[in-house]
Amino acid sequence: MNAQLKFLQQFFGRHAAWAQGLAAPLLVITVLSMMVLPLAPWVLDTFFTLNIAIALVVMMVAAYMRRPLDFSVFPTVLLLTTLLRLSLNVASTRVVLMEGHTGPGAAGAVIEAFGHFLIGGNFAVGFIVFAILVVINFVVITKGSERIAEVSARFTLDAMPGKQMAIDADLGAGLINEEEAKRRRAEVGEEAEFFGSMDGASKFVRGDAIAGILILFINIVGGFIIGMVQHGLSAGEAADSYILLAVGDALVAQIPGLLISVAAAMVVSRVGKDADLGGQIMGQMFMSSKVMGITSAVLFLLGIVPGMPHTVFLAFAIMTGAIAWWRLKEESKPAPPVEAPVVNNDGEASWDDLQPVDLLGLELGYRLIAMVDKNRAGDLLTRIKGVRKKFAQEVGFLPPAVHVRDNLELRPSGYRITLRGVVVGEGEVFPGMFLAIDPGGINTPLIGTPTTDPAFGLPAHWIDEKQRENAQMAGFTVVDSETVLATHLSHLMQVQAAKLLSRTETQELVEHVTRLAPKLIEEVVPKMISIASFQKVLQLLLEESVHVRDIRTIIESLAEHAPHTTDPVELARRVRMALSPAIVQQIYGSVKELEVIAIEPGLERLLMQALSGAAAGALDPNVAEMLSKSATDIANKQEERGVPACLLVPDAIRNAMARLLRRAAPRLQVLAHSEIPETHLIRIGPILGELAA
16 A cells, blocks of 8 residues: 555656646646536536636635735636636526526526525526625726736836846846846836736636626526426426526626736735735734724713614623733833844934945946936946946956946936046046047047046037047047046056955956866965955055966965065066066067066166165165156157157166156056066167166
């Protein structure tokens, strides 16, 4: 016996999914078969009972669900149950008209029971009860739920852009991950589809009610004709048999239809997700001592009025009064200190009032909000995602998420980029317009508003769509507003890369390398070098625009030199030597002959004495100013020639020279002699010092 039970469990478990997939097609085939094939009375009883059971199940599911999407299959269920009821009406009509002359039990025990017990065998009473049920179903419940579904569908569709924009904003701000964003977008789409389907599915219930009325009259008329003409019954005998069966059949179908209509109304009128329908009703209707107390008083007054049924009114007055007294005792209990702390009552400050400063933020004026709304042709958030991805691929670590928010204090078309709460860049863009940037040497006039490119400071014009093609033909670089803002953000992220590498990003980078090469990172960080020193080394590299993408070489270099020194500056110098091929390629590309800027020999000796050894940092201010001005002029001339501006200096003064010239000539790269790979040749170009002389 146990072996047989085990076999059955395995069999049904193996074929459960297959059976579920066939359930809907088999139901449709069965329903269509009932419309065509004659059914025995006991089969009708079975399907009528099944119809009532399904209606009860549907209504219970609607009552206990917490949100409409928990019963997202309801529109399809509504269609199938309506089809089942109509097919039963067709099958029962066939039996009633063919066998009705034999007596009230011709169409099965269920119809007979409804005909005798519910309406007392009186077809007039049954007809009136049926009419009342139809009015309740068709005029009250179905009409109301249809209107609610229509309004809900329209409001849900109107709210979709705002919901999607909020999801994209949370994703761009890093509050949610890509998976959660996909889930929320899918939920928004499913919600719109559900209410749209419910708007159409409510027509099934309405049509079912109309079909019930028509089928009832057809059965009555057809029964009279068949009974009197074919079977020779009198008018009274035909009425007793056929009308009673027709009304019983109509009631059997109408009661499940009423249950389904109530379920549809509960689904579309559902508000809130905290509790099921029963919990919400109890919590919102019977949990107020004032409401129950006033209700009790009114019932008591009605109960003592002469001529009123005193017992019933006074009984309900006592019940509601007891509930009011119980709720009053519950409400008078002191609240727990956690729920109502004294600090909040006094308006004192708390740690919850402190909001963390965004590491990287983007503030937009109100006219730029449309740029983050995909439904209004705004793809700024997508551009920002692309900027972060490109930064990670080029620089070598994942930057913090950009927190996008609106700021009414800005100009309507203004924006502001912040780093740790400090403004590092700002500008103004105009949605729908284009920025025509002059790369240099273009004399063609443009009709537009003169400005400068916020990222690189190049002269530019804001133009409209009509001028776009002319500007491109003239040689201007034409970009839209989203690209202007995204380019500015990308440029500032590259410039501020060292500050973007916080302890959090450093730790995440270490964990990422641990997954790729666990042995490599475990031997170095934190055994040989602490996480703080590792972060400082990377920041020193990033300050001079050296990408840390080749993290394996960096860690291997640290593993080689960390046992001998813990100074981050010295370690960064050693790492630069290991990364020299990548640094040179980043500056010059794939060329093998490098044109560099050299220092005049006399000035170089002066700098060696002032910037190296024990006297480091004792450079005369006038010499420093002359050096900065000369370096700026030479760097600008090199860029005008299309040649990278790179200064070659001795190893001993490279760090000092890089710090000295960083502000005066930020695009000037400073290389040491040891950082030139053996595979490359150098060609001396301009001489720093001769220009000043």
